[in-house]
Amino acid sequence: METGRESVRTRAFAKINLGLEILGKREDGYHLLRSGMQTISLADELLLTKTEEEGVHLLCDRPSLPTDERNLAVRAALAVFRHCALKGGIRIELRKQIPEEAGLGGGSADAAAVLRALRILYALPLSDAELRALALPLGADVPFLVTGGTALAEGIGEELSPLPALPPCELVVVKPPFGSSTKEVYAALSLSAMAPWEQPDVTLLRNALRGQNLTLLGASLQNALERPAMELKPALIDYKRFLAGSGALGASMSGSGAALYAVFGAEERDKALACIAAGQQQFPEAAFFLCRPVSTEEVSASTV
Structure with missing residues (x-):
C-alpha cells in the first residue's frame, strides 16, 4: 500500500x-x-x-x-x-x-x-x-x-x-484583533427571539449561484449567528457597518465569527483594495485579506 x-x-x-x-x-x-x-x-x-x-x-x-x-x-x-x-x-x-x-x-x-x-x-x-x-x-x-x-x-x-460554483469575485476578509467562542455564541443564540429576516433564504442563494448573479448573492447573505456574536462582542457591529458601506455587493460574518467578509465583483479589484486600505486605517489592529473562491478541483490539485 x-x-x-x-x-x-x-x-x-x-x-x-x-x-x-x-x-x-x-x-x-x-x-x-x-x-x-x-x-x-x-x-x-x-x-x-x-x-x-x-x-x-x-x-x-x-x-x-x-x-x-x-x-x-x-x-x-x-x-x-x-x-x-x-x-x-x-x-x-x-x-x-x-x-x-x-x-x-x-x-x-x-x-x-x-x-x-x-x-x-x-x-x-x-x-x-x-x-x-x-x-x-x-x-x-x-x-x-x-x-x-x-x-x-x-x-x-x-x-x-x-x-453551482461561486462565480469569480474578490473577497475581502477581516479578522478583528479578538476572537469569537463558538460555544459561547451558540449558548447565546435564541431561536424564539430571531426575526424572520435574520435567517438566510437558501432558495435565494441557489438562484443566485445558478444564475451566476453576484448582486443577488450579496443580497442573500445572512448569518443567524450574527446577533448573538455581536451581543457578545459589540465591536463586530462596527466591522459589519464598515464592510456594508464599502461599496461591496454584500457582507456577512463567517460561521460564529469573529471574521467577516465582503463580496466584490471580479472586475472590482481596485474597489476591494480600497476597502482594505480604508479598513487598515480605521481598524489598524485587525488583519485584512484579499481572497478569491477556490474550487473543488483546486483543492484536489493542491497536494503535490
Whole structure:
C-alpha cells in the first residue's frame, strides 16, 4: 500500500459561510443548520514526511496552538493510521495563515488537508466519501473541507450536496484583533427571539449561484449567528457597518465569527483594495485579506 514517496506538500483552504441558518437543536446539544459553504484562497501550508519513529509529530509556527492530540491535524493523522493500520509515523510541519477563533475553519481545514495528504502519501484506496466519514468525528466543517468548492451543508454539517460554483469575485476578509467562542455564541443564540429576516433564504442563494448573479448573492447573505456574536462582542457591529458601506455587493460574518467578509465583483479589484486600505486605517489592529473562491478541483490539485 505504501509508495516510494517520503513526503507531500498540501494546502489547507479556509472557508466562509454563504449564509447560515439554524433550524433547531438535537437532544445531544448539536444544532441543526443549513449553510452555503465556500472554500477561499486564504490557506495554511503543510509538509507531511514519513518517519521511522512511531506516532504523529506536529511542528507549528504559531506558538499559541497545541501540537498534541488537541490539534485537529494530529487527530486526523491518528485516525488514518488507525483505520488503515499504517506502520511508522508522520511528521507534520504546519505554517499558519488562517487566523484562530475566526469562523474560517482553520483547524478543520488543517485536518482535512492531512486526510487528503495521507491518502496520496500512502496511496490509500480511500474514496472522498470514506475520507468524509473519517472527517466527521473531527468536526462539523471537516467533511466539507475534504473536497471544498461550493456546497450546501445540512444536519450538523455532515449532509453535503453540491451547489453551482461561486462565480469569480474578490473577497475581502477581516479578522478583528479578538476572537469569537463558538460555544459561547451558540449558548447565546435564541431561536424564539430571531426575526424572520435574520435567517438566510437558501432558495435565494441557489438562484443566485445558478444564475451566476453576484448582486443577488450579496443580497442573500445572512448569518443567524450574527446577533448573538455581536451581543457578545459589540465591536463586530462596527466591522459589519464598515464592510456594508464599502461599496461591496454584500457582507456577512463567517460561521460564529469573529471574521467577516465582503463580496466584490471580479472586475472590482481596485474597489476591494480600497476597502482594505480604508479598513487598515480605521481598524489598524485587525488583519485584512484579499481572497478569491477556490474550487473543488483546486483543492484536489493542491497536494503535490
